[in-house]
Amino acid sequence: MNATTPAPAPRPRPVRTAATLVVLRDGSEGLEALMLRRAEKADDQNSGASVFPGGVVDAHDRRLHALCVGLDDAAASARIAVSEGGLDFYAAAIRECFEEAGLLFANDAQDHPVRLVDLPPADLAAMRDAAEQGTDALLTLCEARGWRLAGDRVVYFGHWLTPPGMPRRFDTRFFVALMPAGQEVHPDGRETVAHMWLRPADALDPARGLKLMNVTRRVLQQLDVFARADEFMAHARQLREIPLNMPRLADGPDGRRAVNIEEPAYDEIGHLDPEGRGDARYALEAGGVTRLSGRVLRLVSAAPEEAGSNSYLVGGTEGWVLIGPRPLDDALRAAAPGPVRWTVSTQPGTQPTMPPEWPAGTLDLGGATLKAVTGDDGTPCFLLVEERMLFTESGTATIAGADHPIEWIAPSQGFIQRPPAR
Structure with a gap:
């Protein structure tokens, strides 16, 4: 085709x-x-x-x-x-x-x-x-x-x-x-x-x-x-x-329509489609893959037991990291633009194991810097420094003791969103 x-x-x-x-x-x-x-x-x-x-x-x-x-x-x-x-x-x-x-x-x-x-x-x-x-x-x-x-x-x-x-x-x-x-x-x-x-x-x-x-x-x-x-x-x-x-125009199961500011997809649509082409999505669909930027892909699980859960591939020229609840499978490898070298989790109660390549909890992926941090509620999170994007299970918008401002939150379920105004 x-x-x-x-x-x-x-x-x-x-x-x-x-x-x-x-x-x-x-x-x-x-x-x-x-x-x-x-x-x-x-x-x-x-x-x-x-x-x-x-x-x-x-x-x-x-x-x-x-x-x-x-x-x-x-x-x-x-x-x-x-x-x-x-x-x-x-x-x-x-x-x-x-x-x-x-x-x-x-x-x-x-x-x-x-x-x-x-x-x-x-x-x-x-x-x-x-x-x-x-x-x-x-x-x-x-x-x-x-x-x-x-x-x-x-x-x-x-x-x-x-x-x-x-x-x-x-x-x-x-x-x-x-x-x-x-x-x-x-x-x-x-x-x-x-x-x-x-x-x-x-x-x-x-x-x-x-x-x-x-x-x-x-x-x-x-x-x-x-x-x-x-x-x-x-x-x-x-x-x-x-x-x-x-409103912002977006596509989805019910066709192209206007998405209003209180809808969950609103912030993400503006990020992905500021010119209003209408090709961003207002619904997360099982098995869907969305390129959020040149450094980030989101994959929505198709498994019934993981309905609506997100996994993220973050990387650059030196390789990719899988963030999320899913184990690295063939579908994730196929979606990744390069080799997936690490898998980490943001689930509460877990502590990511840092290999030697992560000095002080930081990994340079070649144009993408990923830091292991702790959310203000004690959960493990990861910060993509260049895009000020926080990958988090709980949706927290702050990092304990951090000096990096956050512009985007990438939650384990739902769309990326801007932190609430303080």
Whole structure:
């Protein structure tokens, strides 16, 4: 069989900043979220998906700052942890919601929430048409009517970055607001073609058949914890630090998918595939061999009695060391890039026997230096100095009396991972 060359990853486009506004209300059975169905379009990764209102931050959104009340740029920037321009995201979220869903979070000249249902239908249609022409049109129509965008009714609660390797990437801030009284949802018919008010659990139900992007699914899962819309609003307002969520693409038994930051494989995928080719794995499969670096291979046992256990081959030009519970067998010898000269264990209660070639518990394998060390819990460990990778049974992230920082933990079961922050 001829070897095939993996297809190159799509050339990434520049990361674009964006804002999304999740609109909530209380239905007869509790919290409901507004979902819009995007129009079917070629070469659109969100084509036909059910989404929240949102879109790209326009270069002219800064001109809407003068229209915003309840929040200035300094406060908005501090809230979303940027040096300046934070109000751009709030303004973009409000603008996009009006363009796509026909909802406008604004106050009139008396500082009362704007009631669009009280406008003549022809006036409202003209406003929607004008808004679709660009940011300046929204600025003009609000100024003409004495309206101000209600930045204080829009609450920041999430930050997501599209995975590397995707043809279109967005750095998106997520906001939430309550459905404004005196308004009705009207999809624009161009970007969005239908709308639904759904309980998060119903939107997530596979039986409904919605096409959901990973980030939409994750936000719905967040919302599903709360019974009422005002409960989630209160939760969002009290958030202090909002982490960046950047999924990573990987392959596995269920096909290629996004892997989120709390999943066990996340750190390893980023280490093996920082460019997002999607060829790292999110599942450890029996008998699998993974090259973790030029110095390290991981082998997952195929034996039922050792299900999920890892053995590691570590080495260089002078030979290889087997670390793990398995005895050196034909499969391990075949996987090794060179001769396997030593076998050591990280199992608790064992003490590796150091041959003469390991002076002071250190072995130079030719470009790879392996040190026998003791974990802070007393278990035997081995440190690959060049990669600051610790091979350990227990998953300990520190070494008793060590002066070597650790960047990676290679456990006896599971994926390699970064040590927890201290």
